[in-house]
Amino acid sequence: xxxxxxxxxxxxxxxxxxxxxxxxxxxxxxxxxxxxxxxxxxxxxxxxxxxxxxxxxxxxxxxxxxxxxxxxxxxxxxxxxxxxxxxxxxxxxxxxxxxxxxxxxxxxxxxxxxxxxxxxxxxxxxxxxxxxxxxxxxxxxxxxxxxxxxxxxxxxxxxxxxxxxxxxxxxxxxxxxxxxxxxxxxxxxxxxxxxxxxxxxxxxxxxxxxxxxxxxxxxxxxxxxxxxxxxxxxxxx
Amino acid sequence: xxxxxxxxxxxxxxxxxxxxxxxxxxxxxxxxxxxxxxxxxxxxxxxxxxxxxxxxxxxxxxxxxxxxxxxxxxxxxxxxxxxxxxxxxxxxxxxxxxxxxxxxxxxx
Ligand code: HEM
Ligand code: SF4
Ligand code: SF4
Ligand code: FES
Numbered sequence: 001x002x003x004x005x006x007x008x009x010x011x012x013x014x015x016x017x018x019x020x021x022x023x024x025x026x027x028x029x030x031x032x033x034x035x036x037x038x039x040x041x042x043x044x045x046x047x048x049x050x051x052x053x054x055x056x057x058x059x060x061x062x063x064x065x066x067x068x069x070x071x072x073x074x075x076x077x078x079x080x081x082x083x084x085x086x087x088x089x090x091x092x093x094x095x096x097x098x099x100x101x102x103x104x105x106x107x108x109x110x111x112x113x114x115x116x117x118x119x120x121x122x123x124x125x126x127x128x129x130x131x132x133x134x135x136x137x138x139x140x141x142x143x144x145x146x147x148x149x150x151x152x153x154x155x156x157x158x159x160x161x162x163x164x165x166x167x168x169x170x171x172x173x174x175x176x177x178x179x180x181x182x183x184x185x186x187x188x189x190x191x192x193x194x195x196x197x198x199x200x201x202x203x204x205x206x207x208x209x210x211x212x213x214x215x216x217x218x219x220x221x222x223x224x225x226x227x228x229x230x231x232x233x234x235x236x237x
Numbered sequence: 238x239x240x241x242x243x244x245x246x247x248x249x250x251x252x253x254x255x256x257x258x259x260x261x262x263x264x265x266x267x268x269x270x271x272x273x274x275x276x277x278x279x280x281x282x283x284x285x286x287x288x289x290x291x292x293x294x295x296x297x298x299x300x301x302x303x304x305x306x307x308x309x310x311x312x313x314x315x316x317x318x319x320x321x322x323x324x325x326x327x328x329x330x331x332x333x334x335x336x337x338x339x340x341x342x343x344x345x
Contacts (some may be wrong), residue, residue: 159314193311197240200308226241 001027004078006037008048009089012098021087028078029148034066034088035073038100050100057210060144065089065102070148070208091151108149110163116170116188117179119184128181132151143170148206149215161194165205165215169197175225195197196222250301257294275290279345287344295338303327 003025011019023100026037034051042048053059057075064073067087075234078086094102113144122137130137150156158166165173171190190196201221206216238246238296264270272278281287309321 126299155312158312161314191239191241194239195240197244197311200312223244227245 001029003081004083005085006041007085007098008038008041009087010048010099011090011096012047019172026086030077030079032078033074034064034071034076034078034086035062036089037078038073047086049098058144060146060210063091063130063146063148063170064153066117071150072144072210073144075210091147093150093153093156094147102147104145104147105146107150107164107166110167110216111145111170114142114167114170114174114189115181116123116142116173117177119179120173120177141173143173145209146210148208149213152204152208154202154204155198155200159198160232161216162198163192163195165191165199165219166213166223168199169215169218171196171223172225175222187222190222191226197227243308247301247304248307251295253293253297254301257290257297260290261294263280281302282342282345292339292342299334299338303331322332 004027006024006026007021008024009019010016024041026040028037035050035055036120037053038050044150049077050062050064052074053064054061055074057072060072062069062073065071065088066073066076067081067083068089070091073088088100090096090100091102094104094106097103118141119138120200122139124139125137143166145166147166149169152161153165155162168190169205171186174186175183195217199216201216201220203216206214240309272281282291304327307327309324311320
C-alpha cells in the first residue's frame with residue numbers, strides 16, 4: 001500500500017466559483033484505478049462529480065485529464081502513473097458543467113450527423129465460416145464516443161467550428177464501410193475548410209485515443225480519398 | 238481556391254522546396270565555404286539558370302510560407318470577413334516580397 005496525493009479540480013457554477021484544487025491523501029493498492037480513487041473520495045464528499053458507467057473501458061464516459069493527459073479513469077492504474085502527486089482535471093475544449101463533468105453536446109452535434117453505423121465487419125474471425133443465419137460476423141465499432149481526442153486536439157481548442165477528430169474518423173469509417181450510408185454526402189460534409197482540411201496532422205488525437213481508432217490516420221485517409229478517390233480498397237479494417 | 242486545392246498546392250510547393258531549399262542552402266552557404274563576398278554573389282547570380290532557379294525558389298518559398306501562415310491564422314475561429322482580410326493582407330504581402338526580390342535581381 002502506498003499513499004498518493006491527489007489534486008482534484010473543483011468547480012460548481014455559483015458554489016465553487018472560481019475553481020480550485022482540493023487535495024486528498026489516498027492509500028492505493030497495485031490495481032487501484034483513478035476511478036476507484038474518485039469513488040472512494042465520493043463516500044466522504046458526495047458533491048464530487050464525475051461521469052462513469054461500465055468500469056471497464058467500453059462506455060467512454062469517464063474521460064478526464066490525469067497529470068495533463070487524456071485518459072479513461074477506469075482503466076488508468078494509479079501505480080502505473082509513477083508519481084507521488086496525481087492531478088485530475090476535466091477534459092479540455094468542452095463546456096464545463098461541474099468538477100470533472102463536461103458537456104458532451106457539442107461532441108454529439110458534430111458526431112451524429114455523420115451517421116456512422118455502430119457495427120462493422122469483424123476482422124477477428126477471417127477463417128471461420130459464419131452460420132448461414134448469421135451471414136457475416138460483425139462487431140462494434142472502435143469509437144467509444146469518449147471525447148478524449150477533442151480534448152487533445154489543438155485545433156479544436158482554437159476553432160470551435162472545426163469538425164474535429166471523432167466526427168472525421170466516423171466519416172472515414174462510413175467511406176470505408178458504408179453499410180447503407182450515402183458516401184458522397186458524407187464526403188461532401190468533410191471536404192470543407194472546417195472539415196478534414198483544417199487538421200494539421202499533429203496526431204495528438206491518435207496518441208490519446210483509448211481504442212485504436214487512429215482519428216489522425218483516418219483524416220489522412222479522407223484526404224487521400226478526396227484527392228484520388230481510389231484509396232477505398234486501401235481502407236484498413 | 239477550394240480547401241482541397243489549397244492543401245495540394247501547399248504540399249506541392251513543400252515538395253519543390255525540398256529540392257530548391259537544399260540547392261539554395263548548398264550553393265549559397267555550404268559549398269566551398271559559401272558565397273562570402275559581394276562579387277561572389279553577383280557572379281553566381283549572373284548565370285541565367287541560377288536566376289531561373291532562385292526566382293522559382295523565391296516564388297515557391299513565399300507562397301508556401303504565407304499560405305502556411307494563413308492556414309494557422311484560420312484556426313483562430315475568424316469571422317468570414319476577418320478571414321478574407323487575412324487572405325488579402327497575406328496576398329499583398331506576398332506580392333510585395335516577390336516584387337522586391339525580383340527588383341533586387343535587376344539591380345545586379
Ligand atoms: C523542405 C521543405 C519543406 C517541406 C517539404 C514542407 C512541407 C509542408 C507541408 C506538407 C505542409 C502542410 C502541413 C499541413 O497540412 O498542415 C507545410 C506547412 C507549412 N510550411 Fe512547409 N515545408 C517546407 C519548408 C518550409 C519553409 C522553408 C517554411 C517557411 C519559410 C515553411 C512554412 C510552413 C508553414 C508556416 C506551414 C503551415 C503549418 C501548418 O499548416 O501546420 N515550410 N509544409
Ligand atoms: S491530427 Fe488533426 S484532428 Fe488529430 S489532434 Fe492533430 S490537428 Fe487535431
Ligand atoms: S476517436 Fe477515440 S478518442 Fe475520439 S471519441 Fe472515439 S474512442 Fe474517443
Ligand atoms: S467507466 Fe466506462 S469507459 Fe470508463
